[in-house]
Amino acid sequence: MSTLTEAPPPLTPAAPEQKPPRIRGRWTPYWLLLPGILWLVVFFAAPMVYQASTSVQTGSLEEGYKVTWHFATYWDAVSEYWPQFLRSVAYAASATVLCLLLGYPLAYLIAFRAGRWRNLIMILVIAPFFTSFLIRTLAWKTILADGGPVVGALNTLHVLDVTSWLGWTSGDRVLATPLAVVCGLTYNFLPFMILPLYTSLERIDGRLHEAAGDLYAKPSTVFRKVTFPLSMPGVVSGTLLTFIPATGDYVNASLLGSADTGMIGNVIQSQFLRVLDYPTAAALSFVLMAAILAMVTFYIRKSGTEDLV
Amino acid sequence: MEQYEPDRLSPAQVAAMRRSLRSGRAALTRRSLLRASTGGALAVGGLGLLSGCGIPAAGKTEGGVSAEDHSKEEKEVRFSNWTEYMDVDESGRRHPTLEAFTKRTGIKVTYTEDINDNSEFFGKIQPQLAAGQETGRDIIVLTDWLAARLIRLGWVQKLDPANLPHAFANLSPQFRTPDWDPGRAYSYPWQGISAVIAYNKKALDGIEVKTVSDLLDNPKLKGRVGFLTEMRDTMGMTLLDMGKDPARFTDDDYDAGIARLQKGVDRGQIRRFTGNDYTSDLSKGDFAACLAWAGDVVQLKADNPDIDFVIPDSGYVTSSDNMLIPNKARHKTNAERLIDYYYEPGPAAELAAYINFVCPVDGVKDDLAKIDEDAANNPLIIPDKAMQAKSHSFRSLSSKEETAYEEKFAKLTGA
Numbered sequence: 040m041s042t043l044t045e046a047p048p049p050l051t052p053a054a055p056e057q058k059p060p061r062i063r064g065r066w067t068p069y070w071l072l073l074p075g076i077l078w079l080v081v082f083f084a085a086p087m088v089y090q091a092s093t094s095v096q097t098g099s100l101e102e103g104y105k106v107t108w109h110f111a112t113y114w115d116a117v118s119e120y121w122p123q124f125l126r127s128v129a130y131a132a133s134a135t136v137l138c139l140l141l142g143y144p145l146a147y148l149i150a151f152r153a154g155r156w157r158n159l160i161m162i163l164v165i166a167p168f169f170t171s172f173l174i175r176t177l178a179w180k181t182i183l184a185d186g187g188p189v190v191g192a193l194n195t196l197h198v199l200d201v202t203s204w205l206g207w208t209s210g211d212r213v214l215a216t217p218l219a220v221v222c223g224l225t226y227n228f229l230p231f232m233i234l235p236l237y238t239s240l241e242r243i244d245g246r247l248h249e250a251a252g253d254l255y256a257k258p259s260t261v262f263r264k265v266t267f268p269l270s271m272p273g274v275v276s277g278t279l280l281t282f283i284p285a286t287g288d289y290v291n292a293s294l295l296g297s298a299d300t301g302m303i304g305n306v307i308q309s310q311f312l313r314v315l316d317y318p319t320a321a322a323l324s325f326v327l328m329a330a331i332l333a334m335v336t337f338y339i340r341k342s343g344t345e346d347l348v
Numbered sequence: 349m350e351q352y353e354p355d356r357l358s359p360a361q362v363a364a365m366r367r368s369l370r371s372g373r374a375a376l377t378r379r380s381l382l383r384a385s386t387g388g389a390l391a392v393g394g395l396g397l398l399s400g401c402g403i404p405a406a407g408k409t410e411g412g413v414s415a416e417d418h419s420k421e422e423k424e425v426r427f428s429n430w431t432e433y434m435d436v437d438e439s440g441r442r443h444p445t446l447e448a449f450t451k452r453t454g455i456k457v458t459y460t461e462d463i464n465d466n467s468e469f470f471g472k473i474q475p476q477l478a479a480g481q482e483t484g485r486d487i488i489v490l491t492d493w494l495a496a497r498l499i500r501l502g503w504v505q506k507l508d509p510a511n512l513p514h515a516f517a518n519l520s521p522q523f524r525t526p527d528w529d530p531g532r533a534y535s536y537p538w539q540g541i542s543a544v545i546a547y548n549k550k551a552l553d554g555i556e557v558k559t560v561s562d563l564l565d566n567p568k569l570k571g572r573v574g575f576l577t578e579m580r581d582t583m584g585m586t587l588l589d590m591g592k593d594p595a596r597f598t599d600d601d602y603d604a605g606i607a608r609l610q611k612g613v614d615r616g617q618i619r620r621f622t623g624n625d626y627t628s629d630l631s632k633g634d635f636a637a638c639l640a641w642a643g644d645v646v647q648l649k650a651d652n653p654d655i656d657f658v659i660p661d662s663g664y665v666t667s668s669d670n671m672l673i674p675n676k677a678r679h680k681t682n683a684e685r686l687i688d689y690y691y692e693p694g695p696a697a698e699l700a701a702y703i704n705f706v707c708p709v710d711g712v713k714d715d716l717a718k719i720d721e722d723a724a725n726n727p728l729i730i731p732d733k734a735m736q737a738k739s740h741s742f743r744s745l746s747s748k749e750e751t752a753y754e755e756k757f758a759k760l761t762g763a
Contacts, residue, residue, distance in 0.1 A: 101501065101747055177628070185572075185634045210571050214634060215619045293763075297620040298613045301762030309763040312467035313579075314754045 094321035104317060116322045120306050124330065127302040130217065130292075131285035134224035138232040138281045139274065141225070146236035146273070147266075150243075164233050172227065176294050179223050183213045183295075215297035223291035231280040239273030240266070275342055283331055303327055419681035424456040426679070427487045427686065430669065431461040433539070435702035445695045453689075455682050460485075466494045473674070477503040482676040486683040489538045493580060495670040496528035496744045504534050504672045511684035512536070515691040520710045522736050523668055527595070528744035536687050537668035539643075540706030542728065542739070543581040544664050546640035550654045551633035559660045560589035563637055564612045574629060574638030575609070577621045579757040580742040582609070584665035585639055594665060594742045599749075606756050613760065621761040631655060642728040643705040657728075663738040668708060700729055 094112060098104035117124070149160050167175055183189055190213050193199050202208040208216040243266060251261040267274075289304030296302075303323065311320035427446075434443050446457045463469045469490070476483045477498075490498065498504045509516060515536050523537045547557050555568050563573045575582045584594035586605045612618040619635065627644055629635040631652050640657065648655045673683050689695055690709075697715035700707040701723050707716075707730055717724035727735045745753060 099747055099751075100497075177625070180625075180628060180634075181632070184632050186632070209616055212571060212634075215571070289763075294625065296762070298618065298760065298762035305763035306758075309754075309758040309761075312471065314751055314758055316751065316755070 090321045093317050096318050112318045112322045116319050123303045123306050127286050131282050133221045134285050135278050135282045137225040138229050142232035146233050150240035185212050219295040220292050220300050223295045224285045228281045232277040235277040236273040239270045243269045417680045418678045423454050425486045425682040425686050426458045428460050428485045429489045430463045445698050449689050466491050483674050486677040486679045487671050489669050491669050492667045495535050499534050512688045514688050518691045518709050520708050523708045535670040535672050537708035538671050540668045540708050542642040542666045544642050544657045546645050546657045547637035548633050548654050551636040557637045560585050571619050572636040574626050574635045575621050576639045577623050584742045588662045594740050646704040663740050666739040
């Protein structure tokens with residue numbers, strides 16, 4: 040903040056005498072921060088405090104809920120629902136990897152090879168956002184229908200035998216299996232991967248590629264030594280933007296999955312709305328948040344891009 | 349369609365057109381999309397949380413808390429209902445039965461379709477009702493179990509029988525004495541909802557399905573049957589199949605029912621548990637057979653001749669959506685008059701012809717036959733004696749039981 044309050048060196052040919060008004064300047068940054076801070080307090084900090092309080096309450100709807108510092112709720116919740124936690128992380132991680140594999144070539148194409156098609160392809164990437172998340176997910180029920188062409192083709196090619204053996208599908212179907220949930224997650228979060236990748240690829244100076252070529256680097260070496268390292272910020276933010284919401288998602292699991300594919304979001308939702316066990320729902324949300332935070336911190340440290348994100 | 353002149357169509361034609369318009373995608377609307385989109389529900393829940401730390405105890409008051417009744421000075425009533433649960437004219441914006449009510453009584457009806465999911469709506473009105481504040485609604489429509497919960501919590505007002513002569517006289521016997529509101533002191537049904545077994549003839553390909561046991565045990569149906577996420581419908585049908593009465597069962601019976609379904613899940617017999625989105629699975633043939641709600645089946649059948657239903661010999665579960673007057677409602681008398689109005693055979697028949705659920709009003713058959721002969725003879729809309737005899741309701745649960753049962757059922761469905 041302090042840099043803002045200091046008089047900047049006169050870059051413009053303005054008269055050196057004309058100092059910026061210091062009094063007003065000192066408070067300006069705070070005024071500018073105010074809306075954001077208010078927003079965070081009302082919609083982030085307050086609910087967090089409330090959630091934290093709920094998670095250590097006990098009671099029932101009739102008697103009301105009181106804070107009793109009942110921390111055992113956390114232990115009970117985790118020991119009861121750890122399979123769903125693991126499943127959520129596994130599904131979200133698979134979807135993130137798939138998104139990266141699908142998204143990187145596409146982002147690369149848009150950034151370097153698309154030419155005059157660039158805008159059109161960008162629109163195609165963003166267009167699905169114009170329909171609701173729910174409709175997009177429901178569409179997969181038609182695409183992957185048991186009697187549909189996709190499942191028919193996969194059956195003919197014996198792909199489903201392999202995925203069945205791996206435990207990703209069961210029988211001759213894709214819907215209501217883990218594979219369908221991962222497909223849905225991948226599809227729904229793909230644009231969150233492509234957009235950051237595109238932004239960071241597009242910023243790479245084309246002359247660097249030329250220079251690498253001039254130094255006799257093969258195209259694959261150029262990619263490995265120049266393009267990919269420079270696109271790391273996009274890779275990291277893309278994976279985070281995909282992984283974090285995918286872990287908490289429950290729409291895909293409830294529409295495309297079965298009773299064996301419940302994710303932690305489904306548990307939180309049903310605890311909160313159907314079972315009316317507010318403390319368990321709050322505790323699960325906190326554990327989920329903590330787990331994601333830990334994983335993300337580890338990931339950012341590992342990828343060595345703290346300063347880039 | 350060549351000579352389309354809206355004014356000249358007979359009521360039967362109009363009803364048939366409406367039905368065809370409402371089938372297919374529209375049939376999906378009432379519960380499925382939004383039951384599935386619990387995103388909205390969670391958002392509402394999040395707002396509910398904001399209303400202050402700690403959730404106050406329900407203010408228990410026998411008979412509910414009435415505000416001053418402003419019915420005389422303010423000629424209006426505010427009615428909150430489920431989406432697609434009211435008759436609509438050709439323009440799609442006006443509700444003929446409501447307009448007729450206003451014309452007759454001078455009471456203006458503010459009709460809002462803001463209920464999409466019982467649990468979600470409970471999250472929405474719970475903070476106000478718990479704090480003893482007005483909800484801004486005079487009539488709300490809730491399914492049995494939630495109506496029972498609100499009565500248990502003392503959040504709805506006792507109705508004045510003097511204002512409800514038709515309702516008292518015409519309420520169909522099958523809805524008269526629910527154990528959670530004997531004699532209908534607090535609530536009157538808007539429509540009944542029956543859970544039946546629906547199937548897709550093409551997908552079934554000659555396999556016979558008559559009972560819930562067929563769904564759970566026939567190896568040819570592995571991975572192609574569906575059950576409902578609505579605990580009372582799925583468990584009620586399963587208990588009936590096991591020879592237990594959903595109106596009188598014990599904890600052990602319930603656990604046995606859960607275990608029976610769990611086997612179906614473990615063996616991969618049950619494909620998944622659904623809200624109203626079973627309609628698309630069924631018409632595509634991904635479900636060969638499943639538990640279904642009768643009102644949807646009437647519409648699906650009109651759209652797809654392969655879809656049909658069967659009532660198991662062991663019986664079926666009927667629940668209802670009930671009109672209630674929440675505490676502090678400003679226009680109680682007006683609300684009661686509106687409730688009574690829908691128990692007159694004329695308006696009740698018009699409504700039944702349009703929405704295809706179980707009509708809770710006795711003596712509408714003749715009026716309905718004048719509008720739509722098929723609907724009048726459909727046992728899913730006007731149940732005959734044999735149908736009524738097979739109908740069972742799920743008993744009301746104490747709050748402790750409700751939590752325990754919902755928890756076990758949630759585990760079963762994978763959440």
